[in-house]
Amino acid sequence: MSTWRVGWLIARKDLRIEWRSRVITNQVLPFAFVTMVIFGIALDANTDVLELVAPGLVWLATMFSLLLLVQRAFSVEADDGALDAMRVAGVDARGIFLGKAIGLVVQLLVLEVLLLCAAMVLYGETIRLDGVVLLVTTMVSATCGLAAVGTLYGGLAAGSKGRETLLPLLTLPAVAPVLIGATRAVESALGTGVAELSEGWQWVSLLTVFAVVFGVGGALAFGPLIDE
Amino acid sequence: MTTLDPKPTDTPSDGGTVTPSRSTGTNATRVIGIAAAVAMAWLVLFALVISPADVNQGESVRLLYIHVPTIWVAYLSFVVTAVASGIYLFTKKHSLGWDRLAGASAEFGVAFVGLTLIVGSLWGRLTWGVFWQWDARLTTTALLFVAYIGYLAVRRLGGSHQQRAKRSAVVGLLSVLLIPLVHWSVVIWRSLHQTASIANTEGDIKMDGTMLFTLFVGVVAFSLLYVWLVMHRTRAMAMEDMLEDRGLDVALAERRAEGAGR
Numbered sequence: 157m158s159t160w161r162v163g164w165l166i167a168r169k170d171l172r173i174e175w176r177s178r179v180i181t182n183q184v185l186p187f188a189f190v191t192m193v194i195f196g197i198a199l200d201a202n203t204d205v206l207e208l209v210a211p212g213l214v215w216l217a218t219m220f221s222l223l224l225l226v227q228r229a230f231s232v233e234a235d236d237g238a239l240d241a242m243r244v245a246g247v248d249a250r251g252i253f254l255g256k257a258i259g260l261v262v263q264l265l266v267l268e269v270l271l272l273c274a275a276m277v278l279y280g281e282t283i284r285l286d287g288v289v290l291l292v293t294t295m296v297s298a299t300c301g302l303a304a305v306g307t308l309y310g311g312l313a314a315g316s317k318g319r320e321t322l323l324p325l326l327t328l329p330a331v332a333p334v335l336i337g338a339t340r341a342v343e344s345a346l347g348t349g350v351a352e353l354s355e356g357w358q359w360v361s362l363l364t365v366f367a368v369v370f371g372v373g374g375a376l377a378f379g380p381l382i383d384e
Numbered sequence: 385m386t387t388l389d390p391k392p393t394d395t396p397s398d399g400g401t402v403t404p405s406r407s408t409g410t411n412a413t414r415v416i417g418i419a420a421a422v423a424m425a426w427l428v429l430f431a432l433v434i435s436p437a438d439v440n441q442g443e444s445v446r447l448l449y450i451h452v453p454t455i456w457v458a459y460l461s462f463v464v465t466a467v468a469s470g471i472y473l474f475t476k477k478h479s480l481g482w483d484r485l486a487g488a489s490a491e492f493g494v495a496f497v498g499l500t501l502i503v504g505s506l507w508g509r510l511t512w513g514v515f516w517q518w519d520a521r522l523t524t525t526a527l528l529f530v531a532y533i534g535y536l537a538v539r540r541l542g543g544s545h546q547q548r549a550k551r552s553a554v555v556g557l558l559s560v561l562l563i564p565l566v567h568w569s570v571v572i573w574r575s576l577h578q579t580a581s582i583a584n585t586e587g588d589i590k591m592d593g594t595m596l597f598t599l600f601v602g603v604v605a606f607s608l609l610y611v612w613l614v615m616h617r618t619r620a621m622a623m624e625d626m627l628e629d630r631g632l633d634v635a636l637a638e639r640r641a642e643g644a645g646r
Contacts, residue, residue: 308558312538312551322537326555329531330562333569340573362569369561377554380473 159251166255171262173232180263184224188267191217192274206279211342213279214271215298215335218264222302222331223324225263226310229256234314239382249379253307257371260303268295287345290356294345297360298338300367305330308374312381330370337362408619416612423605430598438595444510445595447503453602455500455525457610461493462532462560464614469556472549480625481618483549486556487539488617490532492610497529520571527566531559545625 174180195213199205206213233239242252275281283291309326337359342348344356409417431449438445468486472478504522505515516522539552 312555313541322534322541325530325537326534329527329534329566330558332527333562333565336569336573358572362565362572366565369565370558373558373561377558380550381554383550 157248157251159248159254162248162251163254163258166252167258167262170229170232170256170259174228174259174263179228180225180267184221184228185267185270187224188217188221188271189274191220192271192278196278203280207281208348210275210279210281211346211348212335212339214268214275214342215338217271218268219302219328219331219335221267222260222264222306223327225260225267226306226327227320227323229260229307230310230314239311239314243383249382250375252382253311253375253378256311257300257303257307257374260306261299264299264303265295268299281346281348284345284347287347287353287356290353290360291342291345293360294338294341294356294363297363297367298334298341301334301363301370302331304367304370304374305334308370308378308381311378314382333366334363337366408616408623410615413612413615416608416615420605420608420612423601423608427598427601427605430594430601435594435598436592441511444507447507447510449598449602451500451503451507452599453606454496454503456603457606458493458496458500460607461489461496461610461614462528462563464489465493465535465556466560469553473553473557478546478549480545480549481622483545483553484618484621484625485614487536487552488614488621490535490539490556491617492613494529494532494536496606496610497525497532501525501529518574520567520574523570523574524563524567527570528563531562535559545628 192213195217196206199209230239233242239252243249272281272283276283305327309323309330313322313326340351341356341359341363343351344353344359347353427449431446435446435449437443465486468482468489472480472482472486475482508517509515535552535555538555539548541548541551543551
């Protein structure tokens with residue numbers, strides 16, 4: 157079985173589990189929503205400020221949710237020793253990495269769209285038509301990077317003691333470039349503050365390089381990392 | 385119940401050449417240790433007594449004689465960690481010696497970055513009037529600090545020595561990949577959005593000859609200190625590993641003796 161085929165099967169399986177268990181809709185989405193609300197409270201519900209910082213808050217909420225999604229994605233595997241079983245069965249580690257990452261990308265994209273809608277409602281953010289291409293490109297490239305980092309460190313921490321606390325410690329510094337890049341690019345796309353549309357594209361290149369580096373590095377490193 | 389003597393376990397399973405000595409000191413570390421102590425005394429003399437106060441910064445310039453050498457040593461130690469991780473991962477032997485070197489080096493790297501950040505923020509308060517500036521270099525350094533704390537946490541995840549080594553080597557190499565990415569992102573971020581800095585981080589200081597020499601002494605002193613610390617720490621780690629292995633062997637022998645006695 158080719159790597160891509162394995163990846164596709166694992167992604168489909170993960171998404172089906174998530175679809176049936178409803179953990180995302182019942183827990184992760186409400187969590188992300190609550191995060192958006194408490195950001196508003198922390199910033200004193202000042203709509204001028206909120207509109208200005210909305211892109212950053214959307215990405216921050218995405219990253220916190222990423223931590224939950226990654227833990228969820230790997231507890232599904234680690235609980236029954238499925239990860240080890242797949243390795244023993246000779247399943248390609250790169251395929252597992254790919255599948256897990258694709259599953260995360262799909263879930264994160266859905267989450268981001270909903271968070272963006274929440275930002276429009278709660279923070280008074282508006283989307284302009286000429287920025288849509290930049291917005292979508294940014295979301296896709298940033299999400300690929302986030303998913304790659306999350307899968308990599310999630311696999312590393314899976315099954316070990318203290319993983320709940322280790323995952324954020326490893327993931328958040330690593331995704332800091334994504335937070336910076338994606339926030340600025342979305343600011344440009346939405347025209348928040350004084351951001352211009354053309355400025356956004358240099359951030360997309362950063363996000364793409366990040367996604368490629370961690371995608372390739374993660375796929376290569378995943379095998380040694382999960383082998384016990 | 386008798387405990388079998390685990391005699392052949394003095395040589396660790398990785399085949400590294402670790403002498404079963406109780407001390408981590410050798411002649412080499414003693415010489416380096418004395419040299420480091422002398423250099424430190426030299427640094428104190430130059431930094432506090434001989435070198436003049438700066439025209440603009442006044443006495444606070446003396447903080448830089450710690451700040452600059454510590455960040456230099458921190459970067460050096462992260463490079464050593466990356467190189468040692470790479471050698472561990474890509475050589476056939478997978479020698480745990482390289483893994484321990486990577487770990488020891490990262491520990492001191494984190495300690496020295498921490499020192500750099502503390503001293504730097506004190507200096508910033510005196511010179512710029514603020515403890516922290518969201519300047520590109522500062523932000524990168526802070527993220528680096530946290531990333532390597534994560535690396536040290538990975539080392540403590542447990543499992544066999546080889547497992548620890550493999551995991552941490554991968555994370556050590558990835559953390560190095562991260563440095564240029566973080567730096568790149570932070571540099572464009574700040575260059576786009578920062579209107580005016582409170583003070584220039586570099587440049588406007590015209591270096592006096594004595595000051596430059598003091599900095600040089602600082603770099604030498606802290607580099608020697610680093611080498612001395614890493615040598616001791618690497619050996620202490622080898623002993624820790626040996627102790628764990630021996631504990632396991634003793635436990636195995638006990639179980640075997642139990643089974644035989646039944």
